[in-house]
Amino acid sequence: MTPLKFEDLSAPLKAWEFPARIDGVVGIASGGVVPAVMVAQQLGVGLRVIALNYRDEANEPRHAEPKLLSEIPDLGDWRRILLVDDVYVSGRSWEAARRHLPEEVEVLPFVFKGKQDFALISDLDGCVRWPWRTD
Structure with missing residues (x-):
């Protein structure tokens, strides 16, 4: 597991070129809440949360x-x-959250870690320890 410091995230986040005209940020709870707060604060937009459960504490699918x-x-x-x-691995949580949001809303993805072009960190393999985690 690779431990990350807050600075490992805040510097690249500050440099990230987000799409124009974002009205708000929706974070996927529970893992996406802190990243969503950081993004919403940087963009100066509102924040909402949608809570889903898919994996357990050992990162194994629960459902x-x-x-x-x-x-x-x-x-x-x-x-x-x-x-x-x-994180974005299989995309299941992201896709499930998207299905619950209104169809008329344009929904753009952003994650802190994944192999996608919308990931803040795309060059790390394996699990990471986020700086806000205490377990």
């Missing part, structure tokens, strides 16, 4: 598909959002 654990967040007049999670 066949991610389960919705919260109400669908009210996005108000937001028409273009970033849907933020901590």
Whole structure:
């Protein structure tokens, strides 16, 4: 497991070129909440949270598909959002969250770690220890 410091994330996040005209950020709980807070703060936009559960504490799938654990967040007049999670491996959590959001909203992905072009960190293999984790 690779430990990360806050600076390992904040510097590249500050340099990231986000798409224009983002109305708000939706974080996927629980892992995506801190990344979503950081992104929303940097962009100066509002934040909502959608809670899903798919994996257990050992990162093993707990359910066949991610389960919705919260109400669908009210996005108000937001028409273009970033849907933020901590990692993107299979895409199941991200896709499940997207399915629960209004179809008329343009949803763009952003994650802190993954092999996608929308990942802040794409060159690390294996698991990471986020600086906000205490376990």
